[in-house]
Amino acid sequence: MHNFEFVKPSSVAEAVAALASEEAQPLSGGQTLIPSMKARLNAPETLVSLMGIAEMQGVCPDAGSLVIGAATPHATVAAEAASHFPGLAALAGQIGDPAVRNRGTLGGSLANNDPSACYPAAALGTGATIVTNAREIAADDYFQGMFTTALEEGEIITSVRFPIAEKSAYAKFLQPASRFALTGVFVAKYASGVRVAVTGASENGVFRWAEAEAALSQNFSADAIAELTCPSDEMISDLHGTPEYRAHLVGVMTRRAVAAAR
Amino acid sequence: MPKDDGIGASTKRREDIRFLTGNGKYTDDINLRGQSFVHFLRSDVAHGRIKGIDTAAAEAMPGVLKVFTSADFESAGGIPCGWQVTDRFGEVMQEPKHPILAEGKVRHVGDPIAAVVAETYEQARDAAEAIEVDIEQLEAVVDMKAALAEGAPKVHDDLTSNLCYDWGFVEENKDAVHAAFESAAHVVSLELTNNRLVANPMEPRVAVGDYDPWGDSHTLYTTSQNPHVIRLLMGAFVLNIPEHKLRVVAPDVGGGFGSKIYHYAEEAFCTYAAKVLKRPVKWTSSRSEAFISDAHGRDHKTKIELALDADHNFTALRTESYANMGAYLSTFAPSIPTWLHGTLMAGNYKTPLIYVNVKAVFTNTVPVDAYRGAGRPEATFQIERLVDKAARELGVDPIELRRKNFIKADQFPYQTPVAVVYDTGNYDATMDKMLELADYANFDKRAEESKARGKLRGFGIAHYIEACGIAPSNLVGQLGARAGLYESASVRVNATGSISVYTGSHSHGQGHETSFAQVVAEMIGVDATSIEIHHGDTSNTPMGMGTYGSRSLAVGGSAIVKATNKIIDKAKKIAAHLLEAAPEDIELKDGKFSVAGTDKSVDWSGVTLAAYVPHNYPLEDLEPGLEETAFYDPSNFTYPSGAYGCEIELDPETGKIDILRFIAADDFGNIVNPMIVEGQVHGGLAQGIGQALMENCVYDDQGQLLSGSFMDYAMPRADDVRGFTVDHSCITPCTHNPLGVKGCGEAGAIGSPPAVVNAAIDALHRAGHTHVTHIDMPLTPSRVWAAMKA
Numbered sequence A: 001m002h003n004f005e006f007v008k009p010s011s012v013a014e015a016v017a018a019l020a021s022e023e024a025q026p027l028s029g030g031q032t033l034i035p036s037m038k039a040r041l042n043a044p045e046t047l048v049s050l051m052g053i054a055e056m057q058g059v060c061p062d063a064g065s066l067v068i069g070a071a072t073p074h075a076t077v078a079a080e081a082a083s084h085f086p087g088l089a090a091l092a093g094q095i096g097d098p099a100v101r102n103r104g105t106l107g108g109s110l111a112n113n114d115p116s117a118c119y120p121a122a123a124l125g126t127g128a129t130i131v132t133n134a135r136e137i138a139a140d141d142y143f144q145g146m147f148t149t150a151l152e153e154g155e156i157i158t159s160v161r162f163p164i165a166e167k168s169a170y171a172k173f174l175q176p177a178s179r180f181a182l183t184g185v186f187v188a189k190y191a192s193g194v195r196v197a198v199t200g201a202s203e204n205g206v207f208r209w210a211e212a213e214a215a216l217s218q219n220f221s222a223d224a225i226a227e228l229t230c231p232s233d234e235m236i237s238d239l240h241g242t243p244e245y246r247a248h249l250v251g252v253m254t255r256r257a258v259a260a261a262r
Numbered sequence B: 001m002p003k004d005d006g007i008g009a010s011t012k013r014r015e016d017i018r019f020l021t022g023n024g025k026y027t028d029d030i031n032l033r034g035q036s037f038v039h040f041l042r043s044d045v046a047h048g049r050i051k052g053i054d055t056a057a058a059e060a061m062p063g064v065l066k067v068f069t070s071a072d073f074e075s076a077g078g079i080p081c082g083w084q085v086t087d088r089f090g091e092v093m094q095e096p097k098h099p100i101l102a103e104g105k106v107r108h109v110g111d112p113i114a115a116v117v118a119e120t121y122e123q124a125r126d127a128a129e130a131i132e133v134d135i136e137q138l139e140a141v142v143d144m145k146a147a148l149a150e151g152a153p154k155v156h157d158d159l160t161s162n163l164c165y166d167w168g169f170v171e172e173n174k175d176a177v178h179a180a181f182e183s184a185a186h187v188v189s190l191e192l193t194n195n196r197l198v199a200n201p202m203e204p205r206v207a208v209g210d211y212d213p214w215g216d217s218h219t220l221y222t223t224s225q226n227p228h229v230i231r232l233l234m235g236a237f238v239l240n241i242p243e244h245k246l247r248v249v250a251p252d253v254g255g256g257f258g259s260k261i262y263h264y265a266e267e268a269f270c271t272y273a274a275k276v277l278k279r280p281v282k283w284t285s286s287r288s289e290a291f292i293s294d295a296h297g298r299d300h301k302t303k304i305e306l307a308l309d310a311d312h313n314f315t316a317l318r319t320e321s322y323a324n325m326g327a328y329l330s331t332f333a334p335s336i337p338t339w340l341h342g343t344l345m346a347g348n349y350k351t352p353l354i355y356v357n358v359k360a361v362f363t364n365t366v367p368v369d370a371y372r373g374a375g376r377p378e379a380t381f382q383i384e385r386l387v388d389k390a391a392r393e394l395g396v397d398p399i400e401l402r403r404k405n406f407i408k409a410d411q412f413p414y415q416t417p418v419a420v421v422y423d424t425g426n427y428d429a430t431m432d433k434m435l436e437l438a439d440y441a442n443f444d445k446r447a448e449e450s451k452a453r454g455k456l457r458g459f460g461i462a463h464y465i466e467a468c469g470i471a472p473s474n475l476v477g478q479l480g481a482r483a484g485l486y487e488s489a490s491v492r493v494n495a496t497g498s499i500s501v502y503t504g505s506h507s508h509g510q511g512h513e514t515s516f517a518q519v520v521a522e523m524i525g526v527d528a529t530s531i532e533i534h535h536g537d538t539s540n541t542p543m544g545m546g547t548y549g550s551r552s553l554a555v556g557g558s559a560i561v562k563a564t565n566k567i568i569d570k571a572k573k574i575a576a577h578l579l580e581a582a583p584e585d586i587e588l589k590d591g592k593f594s595v596a597g598t599d600k601s602v603d604w605s606g607v608t609l610a611a612y613v614p615h616n617y618p619l620e621d622l623e624p625g626l627e628e629t630a631f632y633d634p635s636n637f638t639y640p641s642g643a644y645g646c647e648i649e650l651d652p653e654t655g656k657i658d659i660l661r662f663i664a665a666d667d668f669g670n671i672v673n674p675m676i677v678e679g680q681v682h683g684g685l686a687q688g689i690g691q692a693l694m695e696n697c698v699y700d701d702q703g704q705l706l707s708g709s710f711m712d713y714a715m716p717r718a719d720d721v722r723g724f725t726v727d728h729s730c731i732t733p734c735t736h737n738p739l740g741v742k743g744c745g746e747a748g749a750i751g752s753p754p755a756v757v758n759a760a761i762d763a764l765h766r767a768g769h770t771h772v773t774h775i776d777m778p779l780t781p782s783r784v785w786a787a788m789k790a
Ligand SMILES: Cc1cc2nc3c(=O)[nH]c(=O)nc-3n(C[C@H](O)[C@H](O)[C@H](O)COP(=O)(O)OP(=O)(O)OC[C@H]3O[C@@H](n4cnc5c(N)ncnc54)[C@H](O)[C@@H]3O)c2cc1C
Pocket: A025, A026, A027, A028, A029, A030, A031, A032, A033, A034, A050, A070, A071, A094, A095, A096, A097, A100, A103, A104, A105, A106, A107, A108, A109, A111, A112, A116, A117, A118, A119, A151, A155, A156, A157, A158, A178, A179, A180, A181
């Protein structure tokens, strides 16, 4: 790891100011950034920790939504969102291992937008709003391909507003080595219709499976999509699965999420 | 006898207290005064010609003491290979030089090009980034068959080809074997891959070199399974340092699984650089470095065929294997696919004619050498997969087909057609035991219950044989070993009766400190807590050949028994003097010497005190003191065997396999500590199941390692390996070592992969997927699903 400066502001404004300097980068739970710095793949000159900012912490119900501070660790979401939004809490509880869940945060996960990460499926699958220091971004506009988002340089996610679903569930099929999602599907049922978001499968990162959404909006049951198949072009091919396998898993995991939704 | 800690007691491992409380002392815990740090600049291409290395900028960086390249090692030898295999035409294998730092060419990703020594580790790493290396990238050879094709790029320009050797065994049987296939009623064949693995011990490799000008002597602290072997290889062949000027210490070592047997370039580098710089030099491997510099395991491709007569007796077996050596020959690499593999191809069966052909191949990949089981897992996997396939093709019960061809309990000692003589065994007994513990009789009911839940249940069987306790030195010498394979021990009894045992057998997870003490406690009848086992330091332990091949108790333990017997003989003479009786009349029981048929006695410490304070002592006939050394050279291998049963559930929607139960019924001969044995089997099973279901070391066709971290190399976790039932009540003691022990360290990793794969095929066949006759390991969900769809 190269040497770096470390600052820990206590407000979003201070953090934004600190990030204005060249080569400064926000540090949240550090579960992605620190390993990449240790591997010398990343060498920011200044790390601006977001963990000392009170307004970026916590899980708070607000008029049919759940607002979660971007610096809230996964373990806190798993515990505190459980009674409000069990599908979301269960997703947070399946990320990594206890150490990762106690450090890693919602904002870090969404900013990083790993194509196999779990939270992007929840954000897109609920039609969440990503709130930053500068603006609000709809999830449908936020995710722009693997490791790519709508965030501008120096922009910080401060919180995320998740519309609470009538029923929801996340079905994750583990990549056996990393235990990220080989394919994970978040299904959420709203009065306005059903949303289905898929992570881990596509070379373009998290995506919505429109055909399944249409079928499930008509009939929210696993049978309604029994015959539906997801196309395999643009699916990831790696040591752990072929594009065909991933496309197949999208169907299986979607059905399992629907069956498990509550 | 000391019931709580003698032979047969499940004494808790004494070493675990220090490991679990953070008091273990590993090589990385050793920090010497004035220590400097080395970072190796490693090749990021698999094959290339080095056209220039500019170290000037790096040398000027803060804290840098020196940048080394191959030019600094012109007087040093290459890293030697410890085994020379002779091919089937009587020619010795091709043996390329393995330089400490790359000379002229890089031959695998991770090949060290230069080494920076600096005041701190970070400074060394920073400076390494400033080294400019001009490399002309060459086409890499990764696939073994492609490497042997006409005109393939050569890994070593000075060799005639990428073929290390073409070995045939038993070459004289070849024609008879082929003839038996011509006249066979049935022939069953199978092509399979034994997947390449990375050992990944919890502790990565570390080396600290130190030089003392006072005595012109060197010390190397290193993560080794055999410090004496490192001293010999590095001293005599690489750096030209005689043994009396070189001390090698392997302190606590956090697992090896084979990967820490070998002498590595980094060890020689640190030892040499410490003298050049007059400063201790330390290297600590990162996990990423371990993936590209620790020797890998397995990596065989095989076609195997079995001939049967009309009554389903096995009449002949033949194989053609390709074994990957990687870019250089690691210490024992040539012996693994040959003598540790071909000699096991009879398995548990009476097959009268066997021919094994192995082509060892150089490729632009990390060197491959022994990994837990070493050659024997490859043999077992081939045989037990093929026998299972034969049963399916012939429509007979796989258990009955095995039993029909088993060597029977009354046929031992049994001479196989592949040179070795099995001394004892009872394969029907272990098979019976496994089936009983597995409740195999009720398997169908359980399968129905799974089916009701939409899951496919399968049961897989494997019966393995292994050759452990390696080995008679004169025999391995004939087979090409450049070393003897004895073990040694010194037993030093102290004046007040406590005992210090110095063993050549290093312990790095095997529990020697506990079980070796149990052996001595049992023999003398004293409390095990009064016995200390010392190992790992060449300056105070007698020559040891290493801990691998499940040999430590069978060979090292036997040396301890021999030395302890010498102690007892002498102690009886001292007791006879004290008790004024003849030595023949002295009995030793529960730590007390008595004159047979009388009530005259003297206890252990009375005798030991007399030995060191020899006031009343037969000084004319007997030296004072009580210390003895013994070397033990085994007269045969030992032959552990066992029946393994694996019950799985397969999710037909995803292809995911869950192990529900795994039953291991082993015959390890006599058991010294059942709890340690159980732990060894658990660890072996975890590694075997890991190989069967998830572990896979994969290169792309350019020689880039695709599975270079735990993000892609899947290690089994606790929830992947559960439901173990381990039994070792079937005992046919080894006939030729004093403890009657056979060894248990590798069994789990040898017997489990075919049991797992057989279980998966069984589950698929029961569900009607009869077109699936084989799936190559690892049986990942994606592969299983693809096989079902095919
Ligand atoms: C062993 C392991 C297993 C894991 N398993 C899973 C898994 O199963 N599923 C899963 O989804 N994830 C998994 N993760 C990732 C984990 O969820 C991390 O939380 C996530 O990668 C990043 O969150 P973080 O808070 O650690 O971010 P950091 O590492 O601190 O930052 C990540 C990136 O986001 C930027 N950033 C951080 N916060 C903000 C913000 N508020 N606004 C703008 N940019 C920001 C940083 O500058 C950096 O570029 C795993 C990680 C590890 C180490």
